[in-house]
Amino acid sequence: MIEFQNVTKKYGNNVAIENLDLKIEKGEFVFLVGPSGAGKSTCIKLLLKEIEADEGIIFVGEREVTSLPARLVPAHRRNIGIVFQDFRLLPKKTVYENVAFAMEIIHASRKDIKRQVPQVLSLVGISSKAEQYPHQLSAGEQQRVAIARAIVNNPSVLIADEPTGNLDPDTAWEIMELIKTINEKGTTIVMVTHAKDIVDRMGKRVIAIEKGRVVRDAEGAYREDESI
């Protein structure tokens, strides 16, 4: 599903990632962990083709992202849903509109929007707040809306960049349950996080990156010495 082959990215003299090899299968749930500046964000930016790799090849699905022409980048991004730590909802749109917006952008018909948006809102458990604005919602609810927006176009990959970073532990766990549900429906999940307890509790594959290299790739826990 996702593959990095010997990928290197430098910012001037700063090496963000170096000769990175990585393979994630379809339907997997993967945590990307590591200290700040280890290269996790660079990986995500490369996946979305926000930045170009200096060396190496990246595949997402059938597509070779590294050689993708600019005109095909929008189509590529429609195949990837993304959720951020700070939600990034549009403050002047209601919950419903925020999600519908993602469908308007890809020219979905009004009929499809009317059918799909309530379904997704119900999946993330926020149907009752459809007509409210983001500032009227709690942080957890806002993240649910952001997730709804990320999956409304049925992407095959969902990237979550520290989705629980702004949430209290209980709410964070609810969000994790939701992401797990989405994964069970077949969506590949790549989640960047610092939340050790969540990673440990989920018991999924963990890829640890340090100084631009994969230092560990195993099932289970955040750190090697703690793995079961």
Added chain:
Amino acid sequence: MRAFSYTIRQAFAQIGRNKNMSTASVFAITAMMLILGLFFTLMVNVNLMAENAENQFETIQVYLEDEVSAEKALEMVDEIETMEYVADARYITKEEALAIMKTRWGENSYLLDGLVDNPFPATIEITSTDLQYEGEIVKAVEKMRGVEEVKFHQETIDKILTITRYIETGALVLIIILVIVSIIVVSNTIKLTVHAREKEIQIMKYVGATNWFVRGPFLVEGIIIGFIASIIAAAIVGFGYYQVVKLFAEKVLIIFSSGMVPFEFIIQNIVIIFVALGVCIGSLGSILSMRRFLRA
């Protein structure tokens, strides 16, 4: 179609949110177009005058001394007609010359009534077969006895045409500068809306919106600004020119013996030029302002 209605709705919303800057850029473009309109109307009128002058001055005017009798003058006409490059020569008496002036001056001709002596000389009017050889005819005629002065207007026409060309070049340079300034003004206005919607644009790009979809509303915003400016400018120039024609057309006809370019011609061309220019300035301004934002 759905994308289209989204684009139009967004564009109007953006202009509404950014009223002051939008109005400012409309005025900037309007002002630029008014200057352009001024030059345009001036140019077409000067050109028309030059053209008329050329037709009028095709003839060589040979002014005769007052002592020359009518018989002698007619002999001269015969002699001139035998010359090379002469198509036609015609004798005009002092009285006829005065009458011609009176018709040309129209209702102001009463000014001529007070004259004690007829100041207009008897004239032989020569039409050449080719403007190029008028100089040779003039040389030959000047040697004839009884000739007081030969008026030969090719030089005047050349001078008019040279001046016209200078004005045209000057206007062109000025207009290019003004167009560039207008594009910068529009692009700055749109940059403001782009900044206000930066977050939204970023999200749109993450969700997979194409560049043209993101650009659409801003492009339409620019086009609307340019279009409104062009309509205002066309209306002002049209109205102004209409008034000028009403007030001065007759006087211009008398003084320069050439009419003014009709209002209909001006308004048609002004509307086409202004709208085309306004739309170009608007779209170019918005594309420039978005370039940086769409790169990633």
